[in-house]
Amino acid sequence: MKLMSQWIPILILLALVVSACSQEDSVDELPMGDAARGADLFTQSINGAPPCSGCHTLDGNPLVGPSFHEYGKTASARRTGITAQQYTYTSIVRPGDYVVDGFSNVMYSQFGQRLSRQQIADLIAYLLTL
Numbered sequence: 001m002k003l004m005s006q007w008i009p010i011l012i013l014l015a016l017v018v019s020a021c022s023q024e025d026s027v028d029e030l031p032m033g034d035a036a037r038g039a040d041l042f043t044q045s046i047n048g049a050p051p052c053s054g055c056h057t058l059d060g061n062p063l064v065g066p067s068f069h070e071y072g073k074t075a076s077a078r079r080t081g082i083t084a085q086q087y088t089y090t091s092i093v094r095p096g097d098y099v100v101d102g103f104s105n106v107m108y109s110q111f112g113q114r115l116s117r118q119q120i121a122d123l124i125a126y127l128l129t130l
């Protein structure tokens with residue numbers, strides 16, 4: 001019994017850390033996105049990161065990455081059991097988690113650090129209008 005009670009603070013701490021991490025990792029924790037701002041951000045280099053438009057077109061022609069022509073449809077169909085929002089979020093902050101067929105894992109990987117939570121939300125809102 002004594003041994004158990006010694007572990008309780010550590011277990012509580014562990015639970016807190018785990019829940020903090022998983023919150024950070026969910027699209028639900030982002031602020032409300034603004035698609036119009038996202039459209040502007042799409043072509044900008046933010047905080048030293050390359051612009052999305054350097055690798056993604058909107059017209060259906062793949063560049064370094066897939067085109068975002070009709071991306072709204074694509075995003076909900078890519079993976080089962082995950083929303084279009086969550087898929088898009090993960091694709092931005094951890095592009096290596098799921099690599100689209102026919103493409104290489106070469107997307108810039110620091111967007112999660114370089115963009116603000118608001119900017120990520122704005123980009124997601126924008127992409128899902130396409």
Ligand code: HEC
Pocket residue numbers: 050051052053054055056064065066074075078087088091092095096098099100103104105106107108111123127
């Ligand atoms: C250096 C090139 C590069 C840049 C810059 C880049 N991407 Fe990508 N992106 C890729 C590549 C390559 C893929 C396909 C491989 C993969 O799934 O990771 C991809 C995949 C994606 C996907 C999944 C597309 C699909 O059809 O399922 C999304 C969403 C995405 N990128 C969003 C963004 C956003 C938003 C930005 C700007 C903040 C951005 N990308 C900047 C190269 C890039």
